[in-house]
Amino acid sequence: MISSQEISEIVENGREILDIMPPMHGGCLYISAMLVAMINDNTELDAKLVTGSLVVEGKTIFSHSNIAGIFSTGNDVLSSWDGHAWVTVYGIIFDFSIFRTIYSDQTPKNISDLFMKKFDDVSYLISQPNKLNEIGVIYNQCEELTSSNVTSLIQSADKLGLINY
Numbered sequence: 001m002i003s004s005q006e007i008s009e010i011v012e013n014g015r016e017i018l019d020i021m022p023p024m025h026g027g028c029l030y031i032s033a034m035l036v037a038m039i040n041d042n043t044e045l046d047a048k049l050v051t052g053s054l055v056v057e058g059k060t061i062f063s064h065s066n067i068a069g070i071f072s073t074g075n076d077v078l079s080s081w082d083g084h085a086w087v088t089v090y091g092i093i094f095d096f097s098i099f100r101t102i103y104s105d106q107t108p109k110n111i112s113d114l115f116m117k118k119f120d121d122v123s124y125l126i127s128q129p130n131k132l133n134e135i136g137v138i139y140n141q142c143e144e145l146t147s148s149n150v151t152s153l154i155q156s157a158d159k160l161g162l163i164n165y
Contacts, residue, residue, distance in 0.1 A: 002090045006045060007126065010089070013038045014096040014124055020164045021157075025106060028085040028097035030162060033145075033153035035087050035096060040147075047094075049150050051085045052142040054098075056114055061102075064142045071149050086139065093132070093139055095125040 017034045021027060032049050039047035053064040062084035070081055086095040099122060101107060102115045118135060119125070129139060157163050 002045065002092060006043065006089075007092075009043065010035070010039060010045075010094060011124070011126070013042075014094065018096060018100075018123065021162060022164065023100045023104060024162070025101075025104075026081075027100060028095075029081075029153050030157040031097040032085040032087050032095075033150045034157070034163075035094065036150050037154060039087070039089065045089050048088045049085060049145040049153075050088055050141045050143065051083045051145065053140045054084045055138040055140065056111075056118065057136040059111070059114070061111060064140070066143065067145070068143055068149075071145075071152065083142070084139075085145075088141070091128065093125065093127055093129060095139075096123075098125050099123055 014035055017031055021031055036047045036049045039045050051067050053060060054062045064083040065081055067081050067083060086093055102112055118137060
């Protein structure tokens with residue numbers, strides 16, 4: 001079980017990451033990888049970086065293609081992958097990138113409007129999957145990435161100059 005104090009600490013870490021990462025397509029992988037590392041390096045919690053699809057009111061917002069195979073080929077992950085990434089801790093979803101993507105210029109207005117109707121104007125999403133399901137928001141977890149995948153993503157973000165300390 002996770003305490004409200006631990007959730008508050010994760011929120012603080014997530015906000016710090018959002019402050020140093022620019023909004024970008026595919027940012028969910030980098031933001032989520034950094035959050036997993038911060039949680040696992042600084043707490044006793046066991047955070048996981050997961051990928052999958054996201055469906056809202058029956059409309060697929062993000063589909064999913066296998067990402068683990070892309071890591072093994074050494075190809076550029078972002079140009080070869082379609083999906084969404086988020087963090088789970090004891091079954092709770094921590095998604096600090098979703099609203100950056102949803103409210104970006106690259107997202108169709110009808111999808112942005114759908115999210116605004118569901119969530120108002122917020123910066124991140126933290127919830128239990130069953131609570132999200134009740135309002136028609138379905139996170140379908142397909143893969144759990146390894147700690148070496150997390151490290152690779154953080155190193156890639158650093159090499160690309162995406163981490164602005």
